[in-house]
Amino acid sequence: MRNKIITVDEAMEYIKDGSRLMIGGFMSVGTPEILMDAIVKKGVQNLTVIANDSGTLDTGIGKLISAKQVKCLIASHIGLNAETGKQMTSGELEVDLVPQGSLAEKIRAGGAGLGGVLTPTGIGTEVERGKKKIILDQKEYLIELPLKAEVALIRGSIVDKSGNVYYNATTKNFNPLMATAADTVIVAAEKIVEDGELDPNCIMTPGIFVDYIVGGES
């Protein structure tokens, strides 16, 4: 079996200027911080980031925002990071706000081979703009198209060497969805264990989705 464990520096070879990334986490809980720090250190620019939110000034995706490495952010909420709002207002950062449930389904659709999803969320609001609508059984829906990325950066609580992931408590959020929707998936593990140590019943992301594993020290 191919060894999936690499160093953080090796993981950074997949992150380039202009890369389109999905980054897991909800207000930085479940965000792979060691990979955020490494991206800041590498200094790549013009990133497109798909994530639930932009963290805070000095946590999670906020680190990339503060370092002005993000050109385009697709997220549901940016309210707890004033810097994101500032860069959006000044025109440095393009922000596409998507309802949180629609964001989850767009990513799920991207990973599940679906052409999109139909949702009532956003009907009659600014979210409709530029999107097709469809009426089924007298109910109106928006067609939300799938999202995919070049690289997904996720965080797992326990990861075995095959890449099977268990996420503790509320660190799941967008992580298992993003693991399905990118060309390359890198998981930052809190703990790495041997194959067989994770009960197959408790695995939330099957190892086939995971290309590389970093971390495991803490």
Add this chain to the structure above:
Amino acid sequence: MTTAKEIIARRVAKELKDGDVVNLGIGLPTLVSNYLPEGINITLQAENGILGMGELCVQGEEDVDCVNAGAQHVTIRKGGSFFDSAMSFSIIRGGHVDVTVLGALQVDETGTLASHIVPGKMVPGMGGAMDLVVGAKKVIIATTHTAKGSPKILKKINLPATAVGKVNLIVTELAVIEVTDEGFVLKEIAENTTIDEVKKLTDAELVVSSNLMIMPK
């Protein structure tokens, strides 16, 4: 003295039934769980992926992996569960949340809510609010009656809509107002106000219920 927020939270709590699955928005709505009537147990849902959410953690006893949708450390009750965002919004959008309680910038007589954006001033994003308002079986708005004297309960909202025609009930420190097909119906007023005062502070027509009650303290 009881504050406006306490009055609102206490009154909203009376709308909740034993066994309800409830999502409380950040801020004022969060206070509702402090005033549940005796014998009423509800299951709190948070959109970041919890059912059966418990109390805020005592400092020093936090599980860093367990937060609510406002990123505060919380506990989980026995019988609770954690799940990912797709499941969380299947619960929300799929009609499995009995009641959502949210704040408002404006709400109008068609039940249309504006709560997530003031263009050019406050652009935090909608987060889960649009899905919650569309999907919950009952939408209760918990808000002060005016924004420093300026009416928030209107004939037609003038801020961007969060969801169209979905609000069922509005609870303020002065009144309880139901949204019906015929517009706003004033169901209750606070002891220390009058119908005229409530009408003056509301920028829409209010039909006074034939069974108008005084808001319980």
